[in-house]
Amino acid sequence: QLRLVESGVGLVQPGGSLRLSCAASGFALDNYAIGWFLQAPGKEREGVSCMNTSTSRKRYADSVKGRFTISTDNAKNTVFLKMNSLKPEDTAVYYCAAVRSPLGIAFMTPSRYDYWGQGTQVTVSS
Numbered sequence: 142q143l144r145l146v147e148s149g150v151g152l153v154q155p156g157g158s159l160r161l162s163c164a165a166s167g168f169a170l171d172n173y174a175i176g177w178f179l180q181a182p183g184k185e186r187e188g189v190s191c192m193n194t195s196t197s198r199k200r201y202a203d204s205v206k207g208r209f210t211i212s213t214d215n216a217k218n219t220v221f222l223k224m225n226s227l228k229p230e231d232t233a234v235y236y237c238a239a240v241r242s243p244l245g246i247a248f249m250t251p252s253r254y255d256y257w258g259q260g261t262q263v264t265v266s267s
Contacts, residue, residue, distance in 0.1 A: 145166040145237050145258035152264045153227055161222040163237030163258055170194045170213060174242035175209060175220045177253055179233035180260075186236070188249030190222060197247035205231075227265045234260040 149161035176191035190211040193197040199211055208214070210223045220237060238254035248254065 143239075143256050145239060145256055147235065147237055147258040147261040149261055149263075152266065153228060154263055154267050155229055157227050157265070158223070158225045159227065159263060160262070161224070161235055161237075161261060163220040163222075163240065165218045165220070168239075170215055170218055170220070170239070172241060172243045173239050174247045174253070174255055176212075176238045176248060176251075177220075177222045178236045178238060179263075180236070181233040186251045188251065189235070191242070191247040191249050192220075193245050193247040194220075195243075196240055197200075198245060198247055200247055200249055202249070224263070227263075229265050232263060232265050234262050236260045 146164045149232050151159050152158050159199045177189040180186040187243050190201045197202050208226045212221045237258045239256045240254045
């Protein structure tokens, strides 16, 4: 059974940092596109960052460029999202997602992904 499990739920003050993890089980992350998405209350899910695990090609939403970093630890079959300089507007439920992508492409569109984690809440507040 293919599963993605996020961890790293947290309450952090503005300007703080947090690292989210997404552990994959039931499949190896080789040749997959992995995406991180956020969904704020009343809003649609939107792409934050994505990468292809084989090419390491990465993309970021303009709102997080320079603040967030996506990375993988293939030995642990885990994807990370390091978030620095957090702002109150970063508050949302964060999801990781995966789809097989042997051509080395990564996607920022939620509809392109087949597998989803359960989501983890990130709250940025003083």
